[in-house]
Amino acid sequence: xxxxxxxxxxxxxxxxxxxxxxxxxxxxxxxxxxxxxxxxxxxxxxxxxxxxxxxxxxxxxxxxxxxxxxxxxxxxxxxxxxxxxxxxxxxxxxxxxxxxxxxxxxxxxxxxxxxxxxxxxxxxxxxxxxxxxxxxxxxxxxxxxxxxxxxxxxxxxxxxxxxxxxxxxxxxxxxxxxxxxxxxxxxxxxxxxxxxxxxxxxxxxxxxxxxxxxxxxxxxxxxxxxxxxxxxxxxxxxxxxxxxxxxxxxxxxxxxxxxxxxxxxxxxxxxxxxxxxxxxxxxx
DNA sequence: AGGGGTACCTGCGGGC
DNA sequence: TGCCCGCAGGTACCCC
Numbered sequence: 001x002x003x004x005x006x007x008x009x010x011x012x013x014x015x016x017x018x019x020x021x022x023x024x025x026x027x028x029x030x031x032x033x034x035x036x037x038x039x040x041x042x043x044x045x046x047x048x049x050x051x052x053x054x055x056x057x058x059x060x061x062x063x064x065x066x067x068x069x070x071x072x073x074x075x076x077x078x079x080x081x082x083x084x085x086x087x088x089x090x091x092x093x094x095x096x097x098x099x100x101x102x103x104x105x106x107x108x109x110x111x112x113x114x115x116x117x118x119x120x121x122x123x124x125x126x127x128x129x130x131x132x133x134x135x136x137x138x139x140x141x142x143x144x145x146x147x148x149x150x151x152x153x154x155x156x157x158x159x160x161x162x163x164x165x166x167x168x169x170x171x172x173x174x175x176x177x178x179x180x181x182x183x184x185x186x187x188x189x190x191x192x193x194x195x196x197x198x199x200x201x202x203x204x205x206x207x208x209x210x211x212x213x214x215x216x217x218x219x220x221x222x223x224x225x226x227x228x229x230x231x232x233x234x235x236x237x238x239x240x241x242x243x244x245x246x247x248x249x250x251x252x253x254x255x256x257x258x259x260x261x262x263x264x265x266x267x268x269x270x271x272x273x274x275x276x277x278x279x280x281x282x283x284x
Numbered sequence: 285a286g287g288g289g290t291a292c293c294t295g296c297g298g299g300c
Numbered sequence: 301t302g303c304c305c306g307c308a309g310g311t312a313c314c315c316c
Contacts, residue, residue, distance in 0.1 A: 031294095035285045059310080077310055078294080083304060101294085122310060136311080163286070173311085180309055227309080234309070251309095271287075274307085 002059060002075045004144070004178030007223035010081050011056040014063075014114075017083055021108040022050045030103040031120065033228030035204050042127055042258075048107075058177030062131070069127060072134050076122025078233045085115040089239065096233055100228050101132045119233060133221045140177040144214050145222075149176070154211045158199050164165060166210075167195035179214070181273045182227055182251045187213045187234070188217060189250035194267075194282040195275045220244065250276045 008042040031039045049065040063071040104116040120196050142149045170184045227243030228234045254267040258278035267276050
């Protein structure tokens with residue numbers, strides 16, 4: 001699912017709409033989604049809390065509540081946050097969003113609802129008093145769109161991880177937080193680097209180009225509200241598709257012709273994930 | 285340390 | 301038409 005641009009789009013959507021609202025009650029349809037607390041505690045703790053602030057870290061959405069608690073949401077592959085959720089909006093938005101996959105419903109005091117819907121149920125919801133309780137967030141690496149992700153920081157990472165294949169490295173959340181399969185494919189294509197290249201083989205120019213493409217692909221994707229590939233699940237909080245999909249030049253384009261050189265786009269599996277590339281533009 | 289496999293889920297499209 | 305297979309934006313855990 002959602003990688004950094006999609007999660008950032010959802011975060012911005014919620015920010016404009018639910019900050020300041022008070023939670024009246026919660027309906028949890030599937031407790032397997034809820035981590036780190038019993039269901040009754042989860043529901044009781046959330047009642048009467050006010051949404052104070054919304055942040056993003058990697059692919060996580062962090063909702064600060066008052067009195068102090070943090071609601072942390074990871075969308076997995078197919079998680080969605082829909083607001084405002086109204087009866088039958090599933091059909092209006094898209095046949096893809098089925099009410100039977102509404103796993104958590106937040107009812108606000110003004111009678112509006114925020115719905116967490118997730119077909120495949122890989123998503124996770126945590127409620128904690130301290131962010132340090134969410135182990136996986138502690139381990140996240142640099143935020144690629146923040147200043148901390150500088151050319152120097154990136155060179156330092158490459159230096160430390162020389163033996164990795166470049167695609168494997170970019171996919172690691174504990175190194176750079178927020179990249180996933182779509183954007184890694186896209187970034188490597190634009191940087192003309194084969195996904196299986198050993199990091200130690202990258203020239204200075206290639207590393208620099210790669211750094212710039214990470215920043216520019218993500219920035220542009222955020223600007224376009226992320227990517228909804230073909231007719232897949234991702235939607236923003238209003239149920240709208242991400243408009244960056246039509247800008248994707250390599251992802252899911254097996255057999256099509258490379259826009260730069262006209263060669264046929266190939267696909268291989270790397271660590272179990274489909275990896276698309278043009279062997280002419282991205283030499284091994 | 286890095287690489288591979290599997291598991292967690294549902295739904296869709298293709299091949300037969 | 302139906303069944304089986306492989307595939308899908310992620311992560312965690314196991315093994316070598």
